[in-house]
Amino acid sequence: DSGVTQTPKHLITATGQRVTLRCSPRSGDLSVYWYQQSLDQGLQFLIQYYNGEERAKGNILERFSAQQFPDLHSELNLSSLELGDSALYFCASSPRYSWNEQFFGPGTRLTVL
């Protein structure tokens, strides 16, 4: 158990819908990262937040957005869902003294039908 929690574990929804994935980082970690893992694209970095502010952005679609709240939990919002958005979405957090070692949550498996 990494100490990073993600909810829900599974999510099944239809095309065109909007969902919110939630992540709570390890106690004391200020950075939160979101990654998407799919069969065709592999593991891709989406976005990073540090203490509430966006720090780095990867291949995140405009239909996706994220934020980190004052209590440091983060949410990833996915809208106008398409079949290709079906994937495992991971959240990770890292200690304030190091960007390098990231602790991954168990992931949310999103299925878009």
Add this chain to the structure above:
Amino acid sequence: SQQGEEDPQALSIQEGENATMNCSYKTSINNLQWYRQNSGRGLVHLILIRSNEREKHSGRLRVTLDTSKKSSSLLITASRAADTASYFCATANAGGTSYGKLTFGQGTILTVHP
């Protein structure tokens, strides 16, 4: 886009044998890390090697880094059935504002037969 290319894509060995996985990358890096993922679950950080290091050990793991060839290898010695998992290399790019962004390879699926 994937920075790392991993080789082999799949590896099947017997318990007790050594497993070697290779990773190549394209840009200058700050460090390279290896992660393990059990089927469909979260990733577990195994080991980090910095760009100025050439070799690092952790238990049964040995990682090498050759920055001139932009490649790394992960050796698992005396493998166990519990080592069965996917192994990913991930690079943190040097410079810029990449902060903690990790770029992952496609992974190697390791199967260790009892």
